[in-house]
Amino acid sequence: MPELPEVESLSRFLADRLAGRSVARVHPVSVHALKTYDPPLTAFEGRAFDDVTRHGKFLDLRAGDLHLVLHLARAGWVRWKDKLPEAPPRPGKGPLALRVRLEEPDGAGFDVTEAGTQKHLAVYVVRDPQEVPGVARLGPDPLSGALGLADFAALLAGERRQIKGVLRDQSVLAGIGNAYSDEILHTARMSPFKQAANLSEDEVARLYGAIGTTLTDAVERSRGLALGDLKAEKKSGLRVHGRKGEPCPVCGDTIREVSFSDSALQYCPTCQTDGKILADRRLSRLLK
Incomplete structure (x- = not known):
């Protein structure tokens, strides 16, 4: 997409x-x-x-x-x-x-x-x-320059949803989908199932920075490419999304997947969940 x-x-x-x-x-x-x-x-x-x-x-x-x-x-x-x-x-x-x-x-x-x-x-x-x-109904654009850290923190305050779903909600932030939400959370070293309202100040700042760098880097990689090359460039630039079973480029752990009825997410256990494996079911929780 x-x-x-x-x-x-x-x-x-x-x-x-x-x-x-x-x-x-x-x-x-x-x-x-x-x-x-x-x-x-x-x-x-x-x-x-x-x-x-x-x-x-x-x-x-x-x-x-x-x-x-x-x-x-x-x-x-x-x-x-x-x-x-x-x-x-x-x-x-x-x-x-x-x-x-x-x-x-x-x-x-x-x-x-x-x-x-x-x-x-x-x-x-x-x-x-x-x-x-x-x-x-679009929310603010992450690359518009109008969304500061305090504004971003205010968007997350009171959000009882998992942060993966919040990032994909176009009424919260405009333009982020399944692939780049996986990439952002990997860069921020954050579990996709962490509740948005429970993020610490440090985690909010880390996530805010990851959104900016991930999206900006992706835009810059695509600059000047022909339309026919954009899809291939996107795929080659992704570190975890769509790479189930491959080694994480940061730590070498195996990238895991959680499947849903119409989509799937990928993540690195070492980088994002303290080594724990997320249950692969619709209402996933960390396995104990």
């Missing part, structure tokens, strides 16, 4: 290529992905893109007073094409959900795709990004 660093890289890549360029045609290929109908997607035709920005894990492509907002969900992606096919795409069961063709002379543009059978990609056309429910 694209998270804050990948969406930030997508926004920078597209901003460099779209600014000032006009839309020739918009082809909505997958109707299920379109979440708004007024204004229509065709309202972008003839308009020039002004900027591309990010709201958490949402991409925002602005053209005048209209915003094309994309949420790529678990398996969505944006694919840039220097030369799109001349024939308009046909609706079908393939991964293509949306095609945006720019004005000539080169016929460039981009496709929005979604792999797999579960379709959760979302496309919105709005005049204000706050009209998108997922954007409106």
Whole structure:
């Protein structure tokens, strides 16, 4: 799933290529992905893109007073094409959900795709990004510079949930998903099941620092890469997430996993749980 660093890289890549360029045609290929109908997607035709920005894990492509907002969900992606096919795409069961063709002379543009059978990609056309429910309920962005240590501590105060779930809650912090929450907790040397409200001042400060360094480093590693290389770079840069059974790069212990119905987390027992193994069940607790 694209998270804050990948969406930030997508926004920078597209901003460099779209600014000032006009839309020739918009082809909505997958109707299920379109979440708004007024204004229509065709309202972008003839308009020039002004900027591309990010709201958490949402991409925002602005053209005048209209915003094309994309949420790529678990398996969505944006694919840039220097030369799109001349024939308009046909609706079908393939991964293509949306095609945006720019004005000539080169016929460039981009496709929005979604792999797999579960379709959760979302496309919105709005005049204000706050009209998108997922954007409106976003918490502060960890890389905005507006979230200080005291603000972060206040967000955690009274949180009786496990810290892994708090980090993934978009209404608490915008942009962190399953992969980077694992990486942040490993960097902070913290159990994913530790209750957020029970963190000491030192632990809060350590976690706050880990969020900043983990996300900033991931953004910097992606800088300048082609869109097709971003997913591979993300995977290669992860130290614990998706690496069950491999040695921890810090201490050498075996990376363990806890599986849930629709996801899994990975962690290092030595670095994060004082050597204890977390029970692999939905309501996991430390084994005694």
